[in-house]
Amino acid sequence: MIERIVIAGFGGQGIMFLGKLIAWAAMRENKFVSFLPAYGAEVRGGTSHCAIVISDKEIASPAFDEIDTLIAMNSPSVLKFIPKLKNGSKLFINASMVNNTPKIKGVKVRLLKFTDIASGLGNARTANMVALGAYLASKKLLSLKNILKLLPEAFKNNKKLQVLNEQAIKAGMNLIK
Amino acid sequence: MKRNQKILLSGNEAVAKSAIDAGCRFYAGYPITPQNELIGYMAKNMASSGGIFIQSESELSAISMVFGASASGVRAMTSSSSPGISLMQEEISYIAGAELPAVIVNIMRAGPGLGNIWPAQSDYFQAVKGGGQGDYHCIALAPSSVQEAYDLTLEAFVLADKYRIPAIILGDAMLGQMMEPLVANGKNYKPLAISHKPKEWAATGCFGRKPNVVKSFYLNLGDLEKFNLKLQKKYKNIKQKEQRCEALNINDARIILVAYGTMARLAKEAMLSLREKGIKAGLIRPISLWPFPQKIFQRLAISAKRLVFLVIEMSYGQMLEDVKLAVNGRRRVEFLGRSGGGIPTEEEIIKSSLSLLSS
Amino acid sequence: MKKIFGRTRSLRGVDTHYCQGCGHGVVHRLIAEVIDELNIREITIGVTPVGCAVVAYDYWDFDCVESAHGRGLAVATAIKRLQPDKIVFTYQGDGDLAAIGTAETIHAANRGENLTVVFINNTVYGMTGGQMAPTTLIGQKTATSPLGRNEKTEGYPLRISELLAQLQGVYSVERSSTDSVQGILKTKNAIKAAFKNQMENKGFSLVEVLSACPTYWVLSPVESLDWIKNTMSKVFPPGRIK
Structure with a gap:
């Protein structure tokens, strides 16, 4: 098993946080995992992305050219990373921010309104967690239980934020039927 | 904790x-x-x-x-x-x-x-x-x-x-x-x-x-x-x-990949892929670059016949010189490198290895 | 018979390598006297320079750390931060402090490091053969300004003490001269005050000492003292700057 994930979007959408949370959960499940953030000039201009590899054996490279899962939180991310999607890969698009729906051969595309759903729950900034929920339900690689265990530490025991983010993750899971 | x-x-x-x-x-x-x-x-x-x-x-x-x-x-x-x-x-x-x-x-x-x-x-x-x-x-x-x-x-x-x-x-x-x-x-x-x-x-x-x-x-x-x-x-x-290195699958190897740092992770992956193809590949990963782990190269250069070293770097042949000094002309030492942001890929390493063994 | 003059404890009983009339020996002794009068020899760490005073540690009898050219105040910063109960000073020439080490000087001063700086200004690079220093006067002939320093191409004598006095982190800056007995005594008092400031945790204190280099000024020792008094002091006036 090897899962190569790219998460991309605007600065402020919690891209890095989501990536680290996934990596963290994978670590707690005793999987091999690497997390590689975009850095330097790459994160100027308001966009950011990160790459995560989860595997059941040692990871040779945290950087990769072929993507198994892309979570694209805005339009530029869709355009930038579509060419790297593998045959049989999954693409989660934040439909709240992306208008055109690409059709790509061999790629399972899910258009989901992460930001709208997060706003409905009370905070648009939890769109990343809605996306996480959708990913968890769709890919079934990491367990919700383990993710939830990380939230107290991730939010430094801020109960209000924990509850809000937990709701967002569950709302995201409900999007996948 | x-x-x-x-x-x-x-x-x-x-x-x-x-x-x-x-x-x-x-x-x-x-x-x-x-x-x-x-x-x-x-x-x-x-x-x-x-x-x-x-x-x-x-x-x-x-x-x-x-x-x-x-x-x-x-x-x-x-x-x-x-x-x-x-x-x-x-x-x-x-x-x-x-x-x-x-x-x-x-x-x-x-x-x-x-x-x-x-x-x-x-x-x-x-x-x-x-x-x-x-x-x-x-x-x-x-x-x-x-x-x-x-x-x-x-x-x-x-x-x-x-x-x-x-x-x-x-x-x-x-x-x-x-x-x-x-x-x-x-x-x-x-x-x-x-x-x-x-x-x-x-x-x-x-x-x-x-x-x-x-x-x-x-x-x-x-x-x-x-x-x-x-x-x-x-x-x-x-x-x-204080010479330190990691050596994998070297004893029966016909080709030994030599790489350090993150480059060695890709080299290791390539070595394992070569093994899956039935090719006797090994890996030496120098951990101490100074002192360079000369001893293992010196030993292999004398004991292992029909052996070729492929040095892989994210530079244009720097560690290569230390490998050559250690091998001292006794075995073939070849090189694959990229620098400027590019990293030799697993495919490139496999390709180079195969062409070396067939030449 | 009562002994009225002798070697002070912090000076070793060795001959120095300095030229006749050179100011370094005088200032070395003043520092040693101050250290002994303050009874801090065993807690003092001197940071020695590159230049004529490179082997100052052979003349002083307390702990010393050599610094690369210009880096004295970076080295001293670390020593003092890690050993705040010790007394740390740098001894630096004009090339060291005001040319190659300008950044280290300004930033240590600006951080208000609790250090004492003894800055020897003799307007030339002695060790390397009398080349132009940042403090060389306009018209002054040196090995690298053979026609005399020309402000149009070499700029002006750098009054780094006045510059440092502008910084909020600096506690005290004083310039003194070794051109006379009176000047030497004033210099000693200035150095003593700069050490006392550190002992009282007051912060960055610098003493600029106008010092003779007869060899590269091509003057006799006596003429050199006159030159400090009548020429150099006009550009670098002694006195309390801050």
């Missing part, structure tokens, strides 16, 4: 955490990509660990502060990336000349000049051949994972103290930036306590003893030569005792 509990850290943070766990109580640095998380971690955690953090006005100043800290008898470190490390070379030579222990971290980016901020291994020569003025060496250790970045930083402090020598952690942008699970068990690492003796040579005020002078200058002709011979003796001793 529980013993053996995993934490998720970047290579930069792992080196910083390791330094603090190793008893480093002085850090000075100047920001440069891609090692900013290291200076950031130190800024955040040094004071609460009872140490001193200074953001210096330049890398020249940072390494000079490390000189002063080490002269005070305190474990000290600085970090930077390639251009900043170039600026430090004069003072690193002073540190070697004054026989001070110090740890210097180079999270390499691509050069020459301003180059770019992508991973590279093109500062190998600078790290292992001296870099500054005079006949001196630094111990150079090359981690290939975040765990090893942590472990080898502990080791760098131990070796620096043991031999009174500057020790370099030579990583690259990939290692610095990537996060991986890590078990941070430095506090239980016994050699640290053993090597952490009071430094009777340090400048701490001459209360109750004769004055100490920390210096690298020898005014009288003959004195410096005597000192240099003493240094050379020390280097010879280190070459004997």
